[in-house]
Amino acid sequence: MYTPETEKEQFEKIRTLLYPNADAACKELAQEIKTLIEIRRAEGKKAVLGLATGSTPTRLYRELIRLHKEEGLSFKDVITFNLDEYYGLAPDHPESYHRFMREQLFDHIDIPAENTNVPSGTVRRKDVFSWCQDYENKIDESGGLDLQILGIGRTGHIGFNEPGSGKESLTRLVNLDSLTRLDAARDFLGMENVPRHAITMGVGSIMKARKVVLMAWGEGKAGVIAKAVEETPVESLPASFLQGHPDVRFIVDQAAGSELTRIKFPWLVGAMEWDPRSIRKAINWLSTKSTKPILKLLDEDYNEQGLGDLLTSSGPAYTLNITAFNDVQHTLTGWPGGKPNADDTHRPERAEPHPKRVLILAPEPQDAVLGMGGTIHRLVDQGHEVALAYLTSGNLAVPDSDAIKATELILDMANATEDADNVVVNKARDVRKELLKKGDQSTDSKNVRHIKAHIRRGEARAACQECDLTSDHILFLDLPFYENGRYRQFNLTDADTDAVTQLLQEIKPHQVYITGNQADPSSVQALGFETVRRSLVNCSEEDWLQGCFVWLYRSHGREWDIHEIDMAVPLSPDELARKTKGIYQHQTQRNQAPMSRHSGGEAWQQAEAADHHLANRYDSLGMAEYEAIEGFRRLEINNQL
Ligand code: F6R
Numbered sequence: 001m002y003t004p005e006t007e008k009e010q011f012e013k014i015r016t017l018l019y020p021n022a023d024a025a026c027k028e029l030a031q032e033i034k035t036l037i038e039i040r041r042a043e044g045k046k047a048v049l050g051l052a053t054g055s056t057p058t059r060l061y062r063e064l065i066r067l068h069k070e071e072g073l074s075f076k077d078v079i080t081f082n083l084d085e086y087y088g089l090a091p092d093h094p095e096s097y098h099r100f101m102r103e104q105l106f107d108h109i110d111i112p113a114e115n116t117n118v119p120s121g122t123v124r125r126k127d128v129f130s131w132c133q134d135y136e137n138k139i140d141e142s143g144g145l146d147l148q149i150l151g152i153g154r155t156g157h158i159g160f161n162e163p164g165s166g167k168e169s170l171t172r173l174v175n176l177d178s179l180t181r182l183d184a185a186r187d188f189l190g191m192e193n194v195p196r197h198a199i200t201m202g203v204g205s206i207m208k209a210r211k212v213v214l215m216a217w218g219e220g221k222a223g224v225i226a227k228a229v230e231e232t233p234v235e236s237l238p239a240s241f242l243q244g245h246p247d248v249r250f251i252v253d254q255a256a257g258s259e260l261t262r263i264k265f266p267w268l269v270g271a272m273e274w275d276p277r278s279i280r281k282a283i284n285w286l287s288t289k290s291t292k293p294i295l296k297l298l299d300e301d302y303n304e305q306g307l308g309d310l311l312t313s314s315g316p317a318y319t320l321n322i323t324a325f326n327d328v329q330h331t332l333t334g335w336p337g338g339k340p341n342a343d344d345t346h347r348p349e350r351a352e353p354h355p356k357r358v359l360i361l362a363p364e365p366q367d368a369v370l371g372m373g374g375t376i377h378r379l380v381d382q383g384h385e386v387a388l389a390y391l392t393s394g395n396l397a398v399p400d401s402d403a404i405k406a407t408e409l410i411l412d413m414a415n416a417t418e419d420a421d422n423v424v425v426n427k428a429r430d431v432r433k434e435l436l437k438k439g440d441q442s443t444d445s446k447n448v449r450h451i452k453a454h455i456r457r458g459e460a461r462a463a464c465q466e467c468d469l470t471s472d473h474i475l476f477l478d479l480p481f482y483e484n485g486r487y488r489q490f491n492l493t494d495a496d497t498d499a500v501t502q503l504l505q506e507i508k509p510h511q512v513y514i515t516g517n518q519a520d521p522s523s524v525q526a527l528g529f530e531t532v533r534r535s536l537v538n539c540s541e542e543d544w545l546q547g548c549f550v551w552l553y554r555s556h557g558r559e560w561d562i563h564e565i566d567m568a569v570p571l572s573p574d575e576l577a578r579k580t581k582g583i584y585q586h587q588t589q590r591n592q593a594p595m596s597r598h599s600g601g602e603a604w605q606q607a608e609a610a611d612h613h614l615a616n617r618y619d620s621l622g623m624a625e626y627e628a629i630e631g632f633r634r635l636e637i638n639n640q641l
Contacts, residue, residue: 048081374579
């Protein structure tokens, strides 16, 4: 049983290491694997690795490939066993884990094909049981796993051991949880295409490994990580069984570690060095916990909930309450671009200059309206020069059926006007033919991706109209990392940063809005954010940047906590309805709301629920009661880029 080393980690039952980012963690883990392979080789043995698929290990695999290519690390005497495979997928299916492993690792290193093992997705149903027993035996016969690499699903699954999986379960056929299928909907272009079953190694098979390392990146994993590490092991959260493993560690980035008690409620696990933000955080928490508005909190409330030292250092409650109340109150503004001719001492944005040049950046087309549709409308309405730049076309997320519909529209118009032989019509005809015979085994050609991009442009323009933003204020950057890539295979290059840097230099904005800073690092949102971050760094010598506020908005994933918000823009019921209509224009995305921002439903329902929820949170702290609120956090250019 793990004994925490510091007071701060007192609730943690698994050794958990927080890294500044996924790359730093993967570099270290890759070195550990290298050492393991070398030690095994010196002993005349083969290293046996348990491998995972999904977004999480891709950076680790990239680093292992680098070690092979640049530092001569050989995998000739390595044996691998993969955790799982979708049942029903052939090894060449674009989403099969066989193909994933070839593309992400095996094809780039010198591992002999016969040393790699991935569960079969095509074994006949009647043979599954004995096939699984053989897989288990093969692991044992190879000497057992030296190291098992894991990711974690939002259900708490490891491998595909969904809630309900027993501690001693072995390799077997399982049903996939609906949340897991929802998370995979993006890759399969719709939840209906995601397989319902998988073959997976069991929790017991994983527990037999001599060492286990679980990786997690991005805010989407924060909740499940905290539960697995701090709560009592239960079948409803299979990863929590790892608490019983003698040599396990979790390696996580800051976002995935953000729900651990030591990060989220640090005052509960040791002495604090209080600063204004942590005071605001603690008092908001206290207000929620004791279900009282801030101004009604008493000294007793502080003492009873473990905030006695805050009371001693900065109390009494009356003083603390007033300061915290004002702090939160000052985040609220109906003037996201600043209120002209007003005293702006306590406003989140400066009054001058007015109007401001505002640049809104959307990693995927729907992000901007999801996260800040109401605020865009306000900025336009209040006379600012707003430009909205879509970083990527989002064409990978368009279902084939929508593209076929679009080609049919073009062909129909061509027939009606007897103009059946021009470049556009011929292209539409080719694309239609290609899509109809595509099947589910191949990826989209350039032509198909073009037409899909046009569909998304049309949707984006329609959404902007709901925000009163006209087409001449919209830019489509089609960044190369996305246009030349596929999910999990995106690589940022200078061409991406150059395009955004040039745009920043042209506009010289007073405000930049961007999202994705806490997202899974392989997601389009995170890569979009990283491109913008690098571009801002490129401009660090330029004068205009010193007068530029960078605002982070939320489009996916968890909501802001109130203490994280620096600007809260209330929306009236009418404004919220307009925003909803705007989101609705992204019609091809309607069945594909992957990372629910709030619980369940389509994207517009989730966004509405989240904005209502934020307004309710402000209300319950004792602020005015609004219909909905969009929250923003300011990124300090000088020390947070
Ligand atoms: C994959 C696997 C799964 C994933 C988990 C997280 O082989 O076994 O448990 O590790 O679903 O997926 P990503 O990494 O895509 O977030």
